Amino acid sequence: MTRAPVLETLWFTRCPVPTATGIAADRGWLAAEFAPDRIAVRSLQDTPADVARDHHYTHALTGLFREGGNVPALWARSRGEDTRLVGLTWIEERQAVLVTADSDIHDATHLHGRRLAVPRHPIAIDFWRAMSLRGFEGALSTAGLTLDDAVLVDIPAGDHDGQWEAELTALERGDVDAVYVKGALAVEAARRHGARVAVELDDHPDRRTRVNNGTPRPVTVHQRLLDDHPEIVGRFLSVLVKAADWAGGRPDEVDRILGAETGAGAEGVAGAYRPGTHRTLHLDLSDERLDLLAQQESALRAHGFLPAPVDVRQWADPEPLRRATELARSHPNR
Numbered sequence: 563m564t565r566a567p568v569l570e571t572l573w574f575t576r577c578p579v580p581t582a583t584g585i586a587a588d589r590g591w592l593a594a595e596f597a598p599d600r601i602a603v604r605s606l607q608d609t610p611a612d613v614a615r616d617h618h619y620t621h622a623l624t625g626l627f628r629e630g631g632n633v634p635a636l637w638a639r640s641r642g643e644d645t646r647l648v649g650l651t652w653i654e655e656r657q658a659v660l661v662t663a664d665s666d667i668h669d670a671t672h673l674h675g676r677r678l679a680v681p682r683h684p685i686a687i688d689f690w691r692a693m694s695l696r697g698f699e700g701a702l703s704t705a706g707l708t709l710d711d712a713v714l715v716d717i718p719a720g721d722h723d724g725q726w727e728a729e730l731t732a733l734e735r736g737d738v739d740a741v742y743v744k745g746a747l748a749v750e751a752a753r754r755h756g757a758r759v760a761v762e763l764d765d766h767p768d769r770r771t772r773v774n775n776g777t778p779r780p781v782t783v784h785q786r787l788l789d790d791h792p793e794i795v796g797r798f799l800s801v802l803v804k805a806a807d808w809a810g811g812r813p814d815e816v817d818r819i820l821g822a823e824t825g826a827g828a829e830g831v832a833g834a835y836r837p838g839t840h841r842t843l844h845l846d847l848s849d850e851r852l853d854l855l856a857q858q859e860s861a862l863r864a865h866g867f868l869p870a871p872v873d874v875r876q877w878a879d880p881e882p883l884r885r886a887t888e889l890a891r892s893h894p895n896r
Contacts, residue, residue, distance in 0.1 A: 569625065569791055572596060572798065575606035575618045576823075577630040579745065579776055580653050580835065582843045584629075584823045585816070586805035595801050601794075619687055621645050624784040627798055631775040633689035633867065635782050636859055639877055640868040646788055647878040648799065649781035649845030650855060654836060657744040657772055659701050659761035660752050662733060667740060667760045670705035673698075676739040678712050679729040683719045690719075692867050693775045694729075697742035699861065700771040701761045730755040744774070746824040749833035764836070773858050778851045788882065799845070799886030800893075806843040807890070816840035847880045 574592065576583040586592050592603045606614045606626065617623045619634040621643050628635065629651075639645055661667045667676065678698050681690045695709070702708055715738050717728050726748055729741040734755055743752065752759075763772050781802070788795055809816045816839070820831045856874040863871060 567790060569601055569794060571602045571604060571625060572794070573604055573606050573617075573623055573626040574798075575614070575626060575628050575630060577776070577779075578824045579655060579779070580816070580820055580823070580839055580843060581629045581651070581779070582802040582805045582809070582845065583627065583781075585809050585819055585843065586801050588819045588822070589805065589808070591801050591805060592798070595797055596794075615685075619685075621782060621784065624786045626787075627781065627783055629779065629781045629802075631689055632778065632780050632855060632858055633692045633775045633862060634687050635780045636855075636862060636868060636872050637687040639782075639872050640863075640870045642870075644785040645782045645877075646785050646882075647780050647847070647855075647874070648783055648795070648880075648882045649802075650778040650847060650851040651781075651843060651845055652769070652778050652851060652854075653776070653839060653842050654764055654772070655745045655776055656749065656833060656835070657697055657700070657742070657763040657774065658748070658752075658759045659698070659763075660730070660733065660741045660743055660757040661739065661760040663756055663758050665739065665758075665760065670701050670707070670761050672760070673702055673705070673740060674707055674711050676712055677715045677737070678709075679717045679732055679738040679741045680714045681717045681719055681729055687867065689775055692862060692865065693744065694742045695865055696774045696858070696861060697744065697763070698740075700763055700774065701742070704761070704763075704766050704771055724751065726751045730757060733757060744776070746820070746830035746833070746835070750827065750830045753829075770854065770857065773854050773861075778854050778858075780855070781845055783882070788879070792882070792885075795882045796885040796889055799882055800889040802845060803887055803890035806845070809843050810841045813837070813840040845883055847878050847883060852878060 621638045680694050683690050717732050726743050732738045733741050859872050862868050
């Protein structure tokens with residue numbers, strides 16, 4: 563029988579958004595869980611930027627837990643990386659279409675024939691572009707329209723610093739008529755550029771209109787880590803279960819942590835995350851969330867972002883989260 567390799571370091575990475583991983587890291591619980599085993603737990607964000615960026619997208623690091631956008635996660639899987647989907651969250655982050663203050667665009671029907679900003683970034687998987695395309699698709703769908711009913715305008719990222727800056731600058735210049743944005747930093751960016759909301763996707767009753775990079779958001783691990791150290795995976799996920807439980811009763815603390823995670827101020831956090839966000843950090847692999855992720859996979863493939871299909875249900879492995887939930891409930895103070 564082959565003995566599993568000694569595990570000295572676990573890695574985690576998350577996007578700058580609400581995550582159970584971010585909560586657990588802030589509280590120091592991940593390091594504390596594995597300290598008795600002399601296993602270091604490190605954030606990928608603490609490594610050099612180029613290293614962090616590569617592994618965050620490719621998931622080629624076998625000891626990595628990733629809680630982040632589904633575009634890179636699906637892309638890595640479609641390229642043949644042997645990852646497994648072990649959890650999904652659904653966290654409403656403000657998604658909106660912005661226009662200039664004096665624009666005559668006031669709802670999704672007014673997007674017909676208009677110029678929509680679609681960013682282009684020189685990275686391996688351009689999730690920014692994917693987000694904009696999917697955001698506009700969602701907005702247009704609420705009016706019975708598609709991307710074919712609008713004019714897509716490429717906006718190179720260029721030398722602009724900050725999220726959405728290139729698109730909002732193009733909006734100010736009059737090069738485009740509308741920009742898709744999401745999250746806390748987008749609230750602050752819109753204020754800086756004097757833009758207003760024309761379409762609020764969060765207000766639509768059908769959550770399928772908001773399926774995008776962060777909705778639903780996957781937690782993935784490498785199959786090799788699952789094979790070699792299933793108990794480690796279960797313990798790590800159990801900490802995330804307990805972090806989500808803890809967050810459910812502490813909205814003010816979660817807002818503080820969100821400010822640190824997103825890099826946004828109190829206004830940005832309050833504007834992007836509606837009351838009750840602190841109760842939505844739990845992972846699951848429900849049929850509904852898997853179906854929503856499958857919807858995203860199909861759309862990304864249609865837009866050419868995935869080199870090969872990903873069977874979402876085959877990718878998912880519910881057993882680690884089931885074990886983790888049992889462990890968290892049986893050892894709440896561990």
